[in-house]
Amino acid sequence: MRTVALAGRVFKEVYRDKAGITLGIIYPAMLMVIFMLIEGHVPVDIFEPINIMPGITVFSFAFLTMFSASMLSRDREKAFLIRLLTTPLKPGEFILAYSLPYFLIALLQTVVMFITGTLFGAPAGIGYITSLLFLLPTAMICIGIGMILGSLFAESALPAPGTITIVVIAFFSGAFADFKMIGGIVRTIALILPFSHAVDGIRSILAGNPLSEVMNSLYLVVAYALLFYLLGILFFRWRTRSV
């Protein structure tokens, strides 16, 4: 119950942050519309709704890192975390309360991106639900990174690592450019990181291919999700052990 109460507060604060919501939901949705409008004039495969929608959705999750990191470092700096640590809340409850709300935001982002994509002709279907298999662990990666950054950096120092995360995800997810045509080191990095696997996995699902074709990508993304979430928990625990 108290976890729900605290999670509710975290959600409320993110939701009430108009600049954040604009950046995390409206901005990616507008980008998607622009790309799809371009596609109408100059047909580029990558800007087709079925291709751009997964990329933009994963890209929008990069903002979850910013949301969760800044909430955590703000609460540390303003001593709100100290106050919470004097209450009977247990460590596990903290971690849930500081991460669950962002899954809800991720769901909100997904719904907005998918509706926008559908309006421009993406084929609605069961694939929208199956995509969540990739989207949830991807969100988990971003939230984990947020917990790590929020434990390490002061709020004023967050823009740099936060922006780097957003750029890395934008670039190496292949959301905006087909890195397979660039090749070389870029391609190698993109294949090591989970984001392009998530985007390609969803593209494949939306194209109607069976899930079995992307199982390897799915395992990789889930493994990354567990790793980053665990790291997030460790950093959070380390930070709250001495306040």
Place this chain on the structure above:
Amino acid sequence: MSETPAIQMMGITKRFGKLTAVNNVDLSIKRGEVFSLLGPNGAGKTTTIKMLCCLLKPTSGSAIVLGYDINRDSEKIKQIIGVSPQETAVAEKLTTRENLNLMARIYGFSKEDARERVETLLDMTELSERSNDRVKRLSGGMKRRLNLAMALISDPDLLFLDEPTLGLDPHARRSIWKQIEAFKGKKTILLTTHYLEEADALSDHVAVIKDGKIVAHGTPHELKRDAAVMQIMVIRAQRIPEACIDELKTNYPFVKETAEGLEIRGERLVFDGIVDLIRSHGVKIEWLTMKQPSLDDVFSSLVEEEGAE
């Protein structure tokens, strides 16, 4: 049970690397009393409170809080204490009421009980009018009052108030004082402050802490009696050589150059002795006066004794 102290510290110590923030403190705080920890910046007040409410593990030593050991029973202790941190610890984007409601829910109140408790506290801290404002729009003093209200939410038997009147105007300060006085005998309160006047007005016992050590401890009355014993002499002269000041320092614990002149404090100042000593250095005394010490003077000599260069 009611005979055992609310808090019994036993050689509690905290080191941060080489720095000893709290040094072997043994204090006992009775149930139902208001106890002030008085000291300058960096004395170790907050660190002491953090250890007692299980935010920080002591490097050595221990304390029993309402019958529980801080090193082992942190979960039990967190159920029964209320803490108002030194920094204003509120959620800025929530309203005043939402902040209080959140705390009530965290302590396990049902929706209805939470609503009732929140109204009571809004009333008590005179925040009802601003209950639906986002906290970031409140004034500093209002936030401070909310900070206190949030510590009171679970109606705890033991309250830790770290500088409860920090940044308050005289009126708001009085109203917090009144609040604390109303709890006397009902709750045990450990508060910290920089102001002797505040410790004097509120507390049953005061401990003066400096560099992590307790340098004085007693009732405000006892500390005032010490003040009555103390004498202060202020001397003005053209130029007093270092050698003279050094010699004075070997005889009197507190010698300091102030804007008024050279200030010497001690329990029994030997008037002739001091004047002769200064003259023997070839100094011409221009002006000399004896001052009646105030409580603040006692406090400042306690905390400056070693620090006075």
